[in-house]
Amino acid sequence: MSIKSLLPLVFVLAVFSCSKDDELSVPKTVDPLPSSNVPVQNFMWKAMNFWYFWQADVPDLADNRFQDSESYTEFLQSVEEPGAFFDSKLLYIEDRFSFYNSDYRELTNSLAGISRSNGLEFGLVRKANSEEVFGYVRYIIPNSDAATKDIERGDLFTGVNGTTLTINNFQNLLFGANNTYVLNMADFSNGDVIQNEREVSLTKEEALAENPVFISKSFEVNGITIGYLMYNQFTNEYDDDLYDAVLGLKNLGITELVVDLRYNPGGSVNTTRILASMIYDTNTDNLFIRKRYNDKIQDQLSESQLEVYFTDRVGSKTIEPLGLNKLYVLTSASSASASELLINSLEPYIDVVIIGDVTRGKNEFSTTLVDDRENSYLYTPSRVNKINPDNQWAIQPLLGRNENADGFFDYTDGLVPDIQLKEDYGNLGILGDLNEPLLARAIQEITGATGKRDFTVENPIEIFSSSKMYGLFKDKMIDDTLYELDLSLN
Structure with missing residues (x-):
């Protein structure tokens, strides 16, 4: 059994060995009074002060906000309940996605698809x-x-x-x-x-x-072998299943691929990179994404330290890419974060045809932070015994945005489909069936057949929420691209 299968989820933040001293310089901040008993609020403030993407835009997170322990303690005690403190004192007004949980184990299990x-x-x-x-x-x-x-x-x-x-x-x-x-x-x-x-x-x-590889099959239509992959969450616990599914489609001789992400709220950045590499190419000189952090971190990193490239591996396995120059992606208003990242990261290299509804517009990434000061507050499964025993809370703040190889990242209003086709609750169809409306429309586009079917939507679905939005995972993009971070926190 691999080490990976023994861990709930590996969250190693995608950063690097950095700067002349091989460390990032972290400003020293004051500590609360020893008798204050605010371990959760103290952890939240210090972690957000360093990592938060909008740290410079939140006055209460400024490095020089507190000059002494007394004023800092008074601030931490100003809101007794930690969750309310996080929401009311630490978040930027435009932040729609940062969140917290009182038990890091519950949070990390959910991010592993449990x-x-x-x-x-x-x-x-x-x-x-x-x-x-x-x-x-x-x-x-x-x-x-x-x-x-x-x-x-x-x-x-x-x-x-x-x-x-x-x-x-x-x-x-x-x-x-x-x-x-x-x-x-x-x-x-x-x-x-x-x-x-x-x-x-x-x-x-x-x-x-939940195994996110929900459907993997192929069709022979008008002499064209078309692969269909319905993938419902970028969960790195199931990378091997994803690898097997795509390799299976390759072995069936597919020349076109439809990836169904309409119910996929996002997840692992590294899994997104793996899928992109399997679809397109494993040339590790091709830029997958470029990271953009807050100025405190960004200014200390070289360009190469901010770049992540396509990969040729899934664990110990060598990727055999499909080598496609065109991809068809099915989307809905529930397609978010890593789903959007897959589309955006591939668009500089291949033609990505989006069919469905406008996506959610989640272009920021996050990671899990816990009260482990010596490890820069990063959640690491092997260090759970180092987490402050008086504080089991975890936060999942936004750390930055990912740009594609063309420098594009601004899709907060969602990615607009090339072919607009909402789901119809009077005619949802069977997933994976050739007559299911969105899949049928993709196949029509692939084969070039026109006029054979009316795709009029009589009862378009305008969702305002879904069951996945009330799981702890929600619509997060998790930065786990497996680089090593070397930090020294004062």
Whole structure:
């Protein structure tokens, strides 16, 4: 068994040996009074003061903000609850994605694809001119509780435990502490979603692991061998599965590839690099991304230290790339972070045809920080015994943005599809089936066949949220590109 399989997730921040003294210079800041008892707030401030992308834009994070322990302690004690302190005192107003958790183990498990879940993945839609909300099933995680129940993709629901879902109660009903709930199912009739008599009881399981390689198959259409890969999260615990899936498609002789990222909220930067290399090329002289940190870090690093290149390896395995010059990607408003990074990093090299909806617009990366001062606050599985025993909190702040080889990174409003085609909750289709609308549209584009099918969307899905947005993973892009960081913290 490999070391990797024994660890929840390896988060080694993608940085480097740096500067003339082989260290980054970290400004010295004051410490709280010994009797203050604010270990969580102190950790949060110091970690954010050094790493946060917008550190220079938050006055309370300035290096010279506090001149003595008394004023620093007073600031740390100004908000008693650590989560509220993080949100109200440390975040830049434009930051939509930094977050925290009171238990680093729960956070790191979620980033490894392990969560407390009933296995039902769904989108949420607000009814027009109403406070009411309904859900539609996107897919079912295999070997989950939902996989044993009478529920499938395309099913609709409007209530939980007999209570109609609304914009004000859906979070508590669907994502609260209740382990078991009953969904009140619904039908789509005459342009409306109407509750029926059917009910489905679902129970959340601890430590449910989702293999993100959901579908991998090929089709022979008009003499063209087309590969289809539905990939639902960039989780580095499953890099070997991803490698096997793409190699399997290569061995089937595919000449075109459709990658379905419409329900993929993001994840590992290194896994994104691996997939990009498998699709395009393993030339390690080709720039994959260039990192942009806050000025405190950026100014101390050379250009080469900020660059990450394509790779020719997945662990001990040598990548056999597909060598494609064109890629078709299916997207939705739930395609975020590493999903967008895959598209953006490949566009300088090949033609990426986006089919679907505008993506989420998450172009910043993050990493997990814990109260391990000697390790620059970076979460490292082998050092969990070094984490402050009085503070098990973790934060996941935004550290920077990734530019592609052309220097482009500004897609905070999302990546716009080349072919706009929203999902239709009245006609979702079967994932991986040639007649599923988005896949069918991609195949039409590949084969050049026109006029054979009407892709009119009668009931376009305008989601405002989804089940994945209430997992701890949410829509994060995790910087784990496996370089070694050498820091000296004062």
